Amino acid sequence: MFPEAACCVKAAAPLFSSPGMMKASRLLTHGGSGAPQARRHFGLSGGLGAKSQPRRRPSERPDIPGLEMVTYAEKMHYMPRLTRPVFPRWERDYRDPRFYRAPPRHEMPLYKDKPCHVFNQRTNALNGVGQALWLSKTQKISGLPPQVLSLTENPANQIPDQDERVQNAIKHARFWDTTEDRPAKHKYRKTLLFNLLHLCSSLQPSHPAIGRRILAEEYSLGATWTRGEDLLQVRGENGFLHSSMDPLPVVSGREEVASTADHQLETFYPVSPTIDLQQTHVYKEDVNYTGFRDDYPYPHVHTLYLMEGGGLRRQPEQFRARMLMFTFGNALARARKLYGTQPQSVLDRPITVQSVGSNGRIFQFMVFQLNTTDLSGDDGVKNQVWMEEDVELYDFAKVRPYIKKKVVKVPTGLTGYKPETFTKFLAMYLHGAA
Template sequence: MYKSTESACKAACVSVRVFCHRSLCLSAALCARPPRPKPREVPHISGLPRISYAERMHYVPGLAKPELQQWERGWKDPNHNTSPPPEHMELYRDKPCYIYNQRTNPLEGVRQALWLTKAKLVSGLPDQILSLAEDPANQIKDQDERVQNAIRHARLWDTTESQPSRERFCPSLLYNLLHLCGGLQVTHPALSRRILAYKYILAASWSRGEDLFQIRGQNGLLLNSMTPLPAMAGPEEIQSTAEHVLETFYPISPTIDLQSTNVYQLKNSTGFRDDYPYPHAHTLYVMEAGNTPRLLPEQLRAKMIMFSFGNALARARALYGNECGVLEKPIVVQSVATNGHLFQFVVFQLNTMSLEEDIGVKNLAWVDADQPLYDFARVQPLIKKKVVQIPAGLSGYQPETFKKFLALYLNGAA
């Protein structure tokens, strides 16, 4: 009995080995199959026309494919428009220009943005804004409760799904917070001298060393004002920035990840007409949701610095022209970015338009990074091993983050 079982096992093992050996041989044969040869290029003899099937009006084996000339319609068809080579375009330049747009993802993040804008980094928000946040006269009635209801509306109430998408709750939360801030117009009448603009196109050009740079395109929701923002740094602090040494990241080029093009126009435009009643950019709101690619927090803060600088530079070009050094009245532009959970705050002050060299007065950029508005907001609780890890509803509300958001909104009106 035992001998027959042993012999059956040996036979089964032999059959498995033969099958595996055949499978390996088959796979090896398939892998060893030579690649298909590329089609042979037909030689072209100058002065000797080929015999093609053009006259027969159909394909004929053995005859060459006819070389047909491009048919000209005689009118411009936008659906079949072929652009000329870049060298033949009217705006072609020999010197390339590096473009920073909404989809740019700079490798070095904030350090690269500081070098491009010739700016000095200051951690935290300015003292003037922090004092606005702590003043009880600038707070909303039942502020914490109303802000939490705004979060619940965006994350919990405005959905029928188990968890709403970021493309839905991020804009909803931002608009809810702006609506709460706008309710202070009764006590702060200067808030009525502002307006929100969306899908405006910005363009700002400058030189940095031997390279040309340009910021252009749409960049977010912009709060415009009839009056400019006050300067955050005084004359003494501005002059002290001349001793600051810009950080370099050699051997990485400062133009890395920027689009290089030879077809461009050196244009400076705020995106609005000259007679626009709200010419001053106040705060730029960037939402990390929608068609734009999702950026890391470091790259998102770099985007905020670059577009705040672009709005300030375009306004300075309109006021003082292209030939201007240190500004008598610095231009301040704020920026707020959020993904529906974390908030990033940037205040940029343009002190000088002399951006070619690294020496001299620098611009200033205050950055307050990664400020959570809450910890969790879940429609359903997170349960693991019959233990509730994260309860349903809103938890971990951070009131200090909204105070900073409100202080930036009230800056210049309180």
């Protein structure tokens, strides 16, 4: 009835004589409907079987002047060969936080052209403690201050049966405080810290000043300062905080503070000291808050306790830098409350803050003294920090023995207990109370 069509079919038949071409024909026809499959398998390059291009969202499709996309909006249902329509966003006449969409960054009320570099708990300083020393304009001194270590020399400042009770505290955290084979690391390091603090607090009858402290958790810190031409902030939640009604005594005298002006800070040229810090354009200026109200009865920071992360790869240098920055932030926020936001070249009474970090076995001790709030330049008086790094409380705490080549290398239980580590922990706890 249609001889021309029959001729066309016969003429096209030799094109698909080979098996490979027959397979391509099945891809194109797919039961007689060749157009959709041809669009799917012929990409923009025009080759057979080319990879399809990623489908763009309607909001990402470019608008071409003079061309209007044909959509299935008038059809009121989905059409496979028509473009998906873009409907205007429905604005509610009430506030629903589930569907809140933030405005563009440049339209936010707190947007500023000058960026701010933020140090938080997730910051990993590339140069570790050295970078934190430059950011806080601080001089590092190895070891703890002698006046702190000498507190435990008096027998009245020691706990009865001290070594035995500390070992029991370690065994409770590592062996007894679980129904599983062994407690998780994030659990036993917190339990050990609370056990040691409980032992230290047993000296309260002989040291009444211990009762003038309180332990806080999940509080927010914010401190702002200028370093050179950069605006810096340290903020976020940071571990447990021991605050007191009375400030810690000053560690360095006026002559030692004045001698810090000759100290030269380490530089990282050509690496910028703010390379690892979060850069943001939306922030509040002059953010200085300690996390508590002005009428808080324990306004003075005593000791900050931080827990080292339980990752597979331990980074003690970055952890110590985080300890230093948050210890400095607590001292700076307190100084802003006492002396105002104007930079002070030398504080009338320096602010002392302590910090203790631990991963459940290894401890980091730090005593920080804020001598100045004029942090813009490298000259003048510097702040001071005393650091005791990687102090082990014990060697091993094994639930099962470690056996190698049928020889017991590490026995079961607690081995390698070092009493001098807890002595330093107790000395920092008694600082300001003994």
